[in-house]
Amino acid sequence: MVKYLAMKKISKNIAHLRHLRGISQEALASDLNITRSRLSSWEEHRAEPPIDLIVQLADYFTVSIDSLLKIDLTKVNDLRDLLKIGGNRILFPVMVDSDGKDLVELVPIRASAGYLQGFSDETFIESLPRISLPFTDVGKFRGFPIQGDSMPPLESGAYVIGKYVEDVADIKDGKTYVVLTQNDGLVYKRLYNKIEQDGTIHLHSDNKAYYPYQIKPEEVFELWSFVCSLNPTDSPISDLVYNAIQNIQADVVQLRQSRLD
Structure with missing residues (x-):
């Protein structure tokens, strides 16, 4: 089938x-x-x-x-x-609202673990909840949940809105990015472009308790540059994020099962 x-x-x-x-x-x-x-x-x-x-x-x-x-x-x-x-x-089909504004897709926390398997699956992407934000310009935007304490002051539950970056060579030293790789899945780190020097990209946490590490450019499946962060406890953003997450159509397991039926 x-x-x-x-x-x-x-x-x-x-x-x-x-x-x-x-x-x-x-x-x-x-x-x-x-x-x-x-x-x-x-x-x-x-x-x-x-x-x-x-x-x-x-x-x-x-x-x-x-x-x-x-x-x-x-x-x-x-x-x-x-x-x-x-x-x-x-x-990357660009979704817009009734006013023609680009919509930002949100990856809910419960779906983020399956993002590595679902990022190239149109059914998975189409199921993501969407919100409209006034400051997104031309491009492709997606929101990712922050988990852990490696990038203060952001805490678990916050969202990073990222803009899709086409080429890893465009990484700007010291800027923060959401990175999708095979080994680590989704991570939010401060990056340094050392491709010309040692053939790798260096990933640093702002929390110095976490050691920096390196990856090769070919390991990067997706790269999203930081645009803004959303704290779900701040109104009215909290309502937007909460309602969007509540309206998600299905999680990864359900999506896979429905495609096999």
């Missing part, structure tokens, strides 16, 4: 990306060195492209393989909505 849904999405995505590029089936088939009838069978979901051509399609349209397989790209009308991450691109 999961494989069927993935291949059904890729069929729609190939046709949609081709239309966005304004190219014909003949032209795309020629560029891929395949027949038009073979391409047509993929778009009409009569056949499945092999893995080598899925990789070739991802490179051709400059999207990640993950996005090509898992995300419904028909929701995107402008390829500028695809933000670069590493050598490929990953989809």
Whole structure:
């Protein structure tokens, strides 16, 4: 069932990306060195492209393989909505409210542990509660819960609103970021760009009881620069955060189960 849904999405995505590029089936088939009838069978979901051509399609349209397989790209009308991450691109559809203001997605505390598995899952991201804040400019914003005491004066329960950073090379020394990595999941640290010096990024806690450590740039899945922090005990922010968290549609376990059913 999961494989069927993935291949059904890729069929729609190939046709949609081709239309966005304004190219014909003949032209795309020629560029891929395949027949038009073979391409047509993929778009009409009569056949499945092999893995080598899925990789070739991802490179051709400059999207990640993950996005090509898992995300419904028909929701995107402008390829500028695809933000670069590493050598490929990953989809970040920008959500707006009725007034056209960008909405900030909040990762609830109970869902933050599953963020590493869900960050590239459109169902997981779509389930996140959203709030509107007046000071967010153009870009992609997300709110992350702070846990622990490594970054005072922020305490557990506070939220950091971050703006998505496309390239780890853009890290500014001494600025704070939310970082997603395989080994540590979500962390909020003060970063130092030492890629040119020793090939690593240095992560420091403001609480000196915690030792700094290093990671390689390729370990970074997502990077969000600090915009502001929200203390849930401060009104009216508390009401916004509380209500948003209460309205979350499902947690990670429920999402995974529903996709397998």
